[in-house]
Amino acid sequence: MATKAESVTVEGGDPATDTNSTGDHDFSELRAQLVRAVRRVCPAWLASQADDIVQEAMIRVMRVIRTSESGRELKASYLWRVAHTTTIDAIRTRKAGREVSLDDDGGAVIPDGSRPSPEQRVAGSQLRQGLRDCLGRLNDDRRRAVTLYLQGHGVTEAATLLGYAHKRTENLVYHGLASLRDCLGSKGFSL
Numbered sequence: 001m002a003t004k005a006e007s008v009t010v011e012g013g014d015p016a017t018d019t020n021s022t023g024d025h026d027f028s029e030l031r032a033q034l035v036r037a038v039r040r041v042c043p044a045w046l047a048s049q050a051d052d053i054v055q056e057a058m059i060r061v062m063r064v065i066r067t068s069e070s071g072r073e074l075k076a077s078y079l080w081r082v083a084h085t086t087t088i089d090a091i092r093t094r095k096a097g098r099e100v101s102l103d104d105d106g107g108a109v110i111p112d113g114s115r116p117s118p119e120q121r122v123a124g125s126q127l128r129q130g131l132r133d134c135l136g137r138l139n140d141d142r143r144r145a146v147t148l149y150l151q152g153h154g155v156t157e158a159a160t161l162l163g164y165a166h167k168r169t170e171n172l173v174y175h176g177l178a179s180l181r182d183c184l185g186s187k188g189f190s191l
Contacts, residue, residue, distance in 0.1 A: 030058065030061060030074070030079065031054065031058055033076060033079045034054050034057045034058055034061070034079055034082070034083050035050075035054050037057075037079060037080045037082075037083030037084070038050055038053050038054050038057065038083045038086070038087060041083060041084050041087045042087050043091070046087075046090060046091060046094065049090060049094075052090070053083075053086050053087050053090050054083075056086050056089075056090070057079075057082050057083050057086040060082050060086065061074065061079065061082055063160070089152075093152055127189060130183075130184055130187045130189055131180075131184070133183075133187075134179075134180050134183035134184055134187070135147065135180065137179075137183060138176055138179055138180070141162075141164075141172055142172050142175065142176035142179070143176070144162060145158055145162060145164075145169055145172035145173045145176055146172070146173060146176035146177060146180060148161060148162070149173045149176075149177070155169050155170045155173055158173065
């Protein structure tokens, strides 16, 4: 178990192309610490998503490494905090029922575990099609910003992922959601 005094030093660089043996060792140790931390905080009912939570935590840590100076020391307490907040985000996402696929999968399950009725499946299919159509009508920048927002990324995180200024991303999301609402309303969907 990782203690508060432990830390891992990680060399900077691009994690996707960094293949030196020191970097690989450091990243595998980072992952091992995150796995241990997620196992401790992840509730049993979410255990099937533990690997996804670890992966998301690893992505968050890699973003910090990429944007920080070379040789940054990551304390175990920081890794614990990342694992904890990532797990909390997964719990919130699951409880909010945001894990609804845009695929036309007839075997979908409603977040409470029940199967949708035929009417709900038709309504869901129509909403998915309307949403795809309305998103397709947005310009590229707005569509990307709104899609990230709808996937659960906040404006700040979307701005980082897109490489845009926070204010620009905020405006793209705000105006994109308004356009999306108008478009869906014109199709008969009330929001």
